[in-house]
Amino acid sequence: MTTLNIAIAGAGGRMGRMLVEAVLASDDLRLSGALGVPDSAGLGQDAATFLGKASGAIVTSDLAAGLEGADVLIDFTRPEGTLQHLEYCAAHGIKVVIGTTGFDDAGKAAIRAAAEKTAVVFAPNMSVGVNVTMKLLEMAAQNLATGYDIEIIEAHHRHKVDAPSGTALKMGEVIADALGRDLKECAVYGREGVTGERDPSTIGFATVRGGDIIGDHTVLFAGTGERIEISHKSSSRAGYAQGSLRAARFLADKPAGLFDMYAVLGLNT
Numbered sequence: 192m193t194t195l196n197i198a199i200a201g202a203g204g205r206m207g208r209m210l211v212e213a214v215l216a217s218d219d220l221r222l223s224g225a226l227g228v229p230d231s232a233g234l235g236q237d238a239a240t241f242l243g244k245a246s247g248a249i250v251t252s253d254l255a256a257g258l259e260g261a262d263v264l265i266d267f268t269r270p271e272g273t274l275q276h277l278e279y280c281a282a283h284g285i286k287v288v289i290g291t292t293g294f295d296d297a298g299k300a301a302i303r304a305a306a307e308k309t310a311v312v313f314a315p316n317m318s319v320g321v322n323v324t325m326k327l328l329e330m331a332a333q334n335l336a337t338g339y340d341i342e343i344i345e346a347h348h349r350h351k352v353d354a355p356s357g358t359a360l361k362m363g364e365v366i367a368d369a370l371g372r373d374l375k376e377c378a379v380y381g382r383e384g385v386t387g388e389r390d391p392s393t394i395g396f397a398t399v400r401g402g403d404i405i406g407d408h409t410v411l412f413a414g415t416g417e418r419i420e421i422s423h424k425s426s427s428r429a430g431y432a433q434g435s436l437r438a439a440r441f442l443a444d445k446p447a448g449l450f451d452m453y454a455v456l457g458l459n460t
């Protein structure tokens with residue numbers, strides 16, 4: 192078995208720690224490096240210190256040091272950090288799994304451009320369950336195209352900085368595509384005051400933030416006399432970490448290109 196060298200960006204974050212633990216627990220992956228920002232609490236320490244272990248990877252903000260020998264970088268940070276890391280990886284032939292959310296159109300264009308130089312998996316949610324839920328939404332939207340109002344409700348922990356979640360936005364895109372609509376034209380991101388009656392062609396979003404909610408998403412198809420709710424609820428971040436490792440293994444033999452979790456999980460039918 193060949194060993195894949197994995198570097199982790201945002202190694203001290205909620206997802207970074209899950210990933211460090213998951214890489215150390217695997218027998219085909221090696222933690223080759225760990226990136227933080229200059230004021231990160233764990234800078235200069237072993238990335239596995241929080242587990243009471245030594246991985247040999249010291250958290251650094253020096254990209255060359257943190258990415259030395261890496262085959263794949265797994266990045267769950269912030270858009271500005273991810274884009275910096277990606278530029279370095281594209282220039283040095285390092286593959287990248289991007290879990291970060293909250294990119295604007297320019298950021299997404301930069302990811303597409305970098306993927307012409309190196310292989311990239313970019314997905315707002317790495318869990319198998321969420322990606323299968325996306326397929327269910329496609330089917331539901333195709334079959335409930337008229338007479339059903341579509342609302343997407345998401346809930347996350349108090350520390351989350353972007354809204355709606357990347358997953359909720361992707362759900363909106365999947366549904367809009369299935370209905371032949373453009374999400375940019377039909378999304379409604381908040382309601383207040385005298386809003387008038389609901390326009391049936393819209394897709395509504397509602398955001399809840401509080402406590403330690405890991406990630407809940409519900410899509411409501413509200414018709415007359417009935418409603419359908421398709422929900423996914425995460426009770427642990429482990430599913431995101433395991434999905435990210437699957438994405439890293441998937442990239443091992445891939446040439447440059449942009450892939451999503453449908454490709455990783457074989458859901459592109």
Ligand SMILES: NC(=O)C1=CN([C@@H]2O[C@H](COP(=O)(O)OP(=O)(O)OC[C@H]3O[C@@H](n4cnc5c(N)ncnc54)[C@H](OP(=O)(O)O)[C@@H]3O)[C@@H](O)[C@H]2O)C=CC1
Nearest residue numbers: 201203204205206231267268272290291292315316317431
């Ligand atoms: N695709 C998926 O399946 C999932 C995606 N996410 C997304 O992943 C991202 C991170 O989430 P989470 O782990 O909860 O967040 P955290 O805030 O816990 O962790 C973010 C990490 O990135 C570091 N960081 C912050 N700013 C920068 C920067 N500019 N450059 C480089 N590193 C930076 C932080 O450093 P420091 O330690 O100093 O704070 C921290 O280590 C979010 O966008 C979230 O939406 C989350 C879960 C699943």
Ligand SMILES: O=C(O)C1=N[C@H](C(=O)O)C[C@H](O)C1
Nearest residue numbers: 292315316351356357358406
């Ligand atoms: O910030 C989080 O925590 C999560 N972010 C992702 C998103 O924005 O969709 C995925 C998951 O919901 C957890």
